[in-house]
Amino acid sequence: MEPGPDSFLRDFVRPLVAGGELHVGRPLDAEDLSALEAELVLTTEESLSIELARQAVASELWLYPVPTTLDRGDLALTLALHNLLFMSHPGGDRWWLRSSSQERVRAFIVWCLERPLPRSGEELVARHSLLGRFPDLTRTDVDVRFWAGHRTFQGQRPPQRLLRWRGLRGVREQRHQVRWLATELSDVQRELLALLLRQSPLTDLLSPQRPFPPFEWLPVARHLSDRHVCRLVCHRYLEQGLEQVGPALAAAFWRLVDSIDLRIPAPEGSRTAVKLVAGLVVYLYALLAMATDKKDHLRVDPAHPNEALPAVLMVAARCGLVPGVEVLGGGELRERLEEWAGLPATQLGDAADDFTRRLEAALAA
């Protein structure tokens, strides 16, 4: 990536929003941020294309107008992500790079991530339209083997000199695509990654099956009180398939339940989060019940009961968190939902009662 505001917008921000190749170069600092901000005073073609791409992303998720104009906060977040990706850059791991310099990079990322958290649904979608792709970022690693050894290139193109005389030197090139979050990340990166996810709660909500950091309900559950956001999340989960996202959602739910210390009164936010998540699970299955009468998705693996989303439906029904006919709209739907809620109990055995006790205790704490 050539240095300069235009190149950063073209080669990093736009692919981050619209897809394509994100070019990660040297880390960008405060002066670069100021230069980018000065660039935004004039509406350039790059910034306009980014805004249109963000609008396109937002229009797939949200019915209402979303503010997608790039501002200083958005630029700071993209710079933070860029520098975070640089930490995985092979060129950033030289022995002669001083730790104090790396600490300055980390401090700058932390400063960039100290932005106000989005509150409304529009702000959530706007932030997600900018950062929504980074949990799925991939990198193409290339292994080049030749007669004298082998070289690995992480996200880099191997130099042509290594690929010459393929037959004579026995050059074999092997490419494999890896998910960036699944690669080996340093502790600093993990810490910063959690901070970055906090800046985009919708991205956090829509990527529960990511490798790292593990999905947690507590930081994002309050956004489910917005019914539009809750519907958006549910529909995305159904698109991804409950078999895919269900284990992560269920495991996060039981972590949320168990995080409530029964010895001290639970804060109202925790109990509300439990109810909101249980309501989301009930809504998910209510949508399924309206669409199908098949029961394949209700199978529970007894070896991993904590990852069974039907178990959450079961305990929600036992604890009275399933709404009545006046909300569900029809007796048949409620009957089907009650039937579904009763099925996991036979597969879980004693674990079903244990789940019920845990949830009841959390709600009563």
Place this chain on the structure above:
Amino acid sequence: MLEHVTANQTRFVAPGLSSDSRGIALGRYCVVLLPSIDRVVGLFRGLSERGSLDDLLSSLAILQVRTPLKSREFLVQIPVSNSHVADGIGAAAALMGGLTFTGSAKHFVKYRDSGSPLGYDVDNLHGGAGDFILYAADFVQAYNRERDLPFGRLVLGLSLERDRQSRLLPEEDVLVRTAPGLWRMVTAYLHRNNMPCEVAACDGDEGRRFFLLRCRLQPRMVTLFRTTPGIEVYQLRTERAAVQLGYRHPVELSSCGSIFAADRFYLFSGTRGCLDMVVGGVSYFSAQALVRLGDEAQPLTHRAFRPGEVSGVEVPLKLVTSSGPRPPVRASRLPMQQAPWLKKLVYLLPPQALERYRVCLSDDSIYLVSDAEVEFIPLGTMFYQVALGIMVPVGYELLPRVHPEVLVQHLGTGQDKLVFFEPASPRPLELPRDAFVPLTRQALAQVSVQREATLPAPETLLDRPASMVNDPVGVFPLWGFHLPKAPQNGEGEET
């Protein structure tokens, strides 16, 4: 002699007496003894002002009676249902100097007074001959019936009294009685003053014809008519009786409407001192059809008009400049050269305002029409609507100032046409409403203006993956890395 009735007394010597709910001795009738007929009239005047007499008229009797000594007096026999009614009769009779008795058939004892609140009874009955035996405190007198005076005849025979306090209510209908030679002039006068009226020809008892006009009058007209010989103004008292304005009947006629026959109309005239009875009722006709204004009407000339040809209308309408308040603009005509300006404005207008406009294109102009009275697009010649579908430039008006409905009728506008008057054009221009289309739907496509280039829509983004590529960063990628100058107290606060 009389005896005081005591409380809870149930047996009475006088026949027909009984105690009512208050314990007062009361018969079926109250009889009022009055010395003269004018006292009788006074009694009914008092009674009619307190309530309706219609309920009493069926059993009411006015009798002229005579004593054994041949003196004449009047007895008014009124049916009573309770002592409250009898109290009212007694109060009115006391004012007229009469005595009130109660009983049922022949023997009538004195009605109660302050000396005996529960009434009176007699110790023994008088055995003398007579049609009525009246028992008073100081006399017992027998009376013989000499003749009956019907109440209706009594009322109809009374003379009116002057009443200087009588006034017409603002919206009150009156009757104007005119002599046969005056009714046309009076009707024409009312018609010219835009006072609708109805006329009826009436034949009185003696066959003399007069005319009745039912209308509303302004105060100046009342004064005029009251001072014009041959014209009398009457106030309606009941549906079938009217009293001349400035006079009043001794009895309140509205309380005894049943005495008037259904097939007659009664006019009480104070000026002439007589009662006009119209036999067979009064049939009114609208005076509008009877009035003839101006000279002899010319025969109508028939002209064939082709629908839609505005120039065929021969009303000499003139477009002249006017001053005064600026009416709301409803239409505008733009030269075709101003089409790019219109386009720029259309881009700026909010959708709610844009939906109100309809547009029609001619060879050289663009006509804009708004459905609502809102601030108009400030381009071209602006028009306001003087009548349905008739547009006149702002600052001008049409002469003569005829009623808008007349304009619509003559120009044939309405729901399907629009007519535009312009000072530069001798003939107005007619456009069918169908030619106007919503500005938001078709107008921009028809206006030949230069289109601006738009950015191509981005391709579908959600399915396109993002991958990272590590570019070369050099040997010292962290060289010269700058932190924010004062993130803790400067820019940091932005967060």
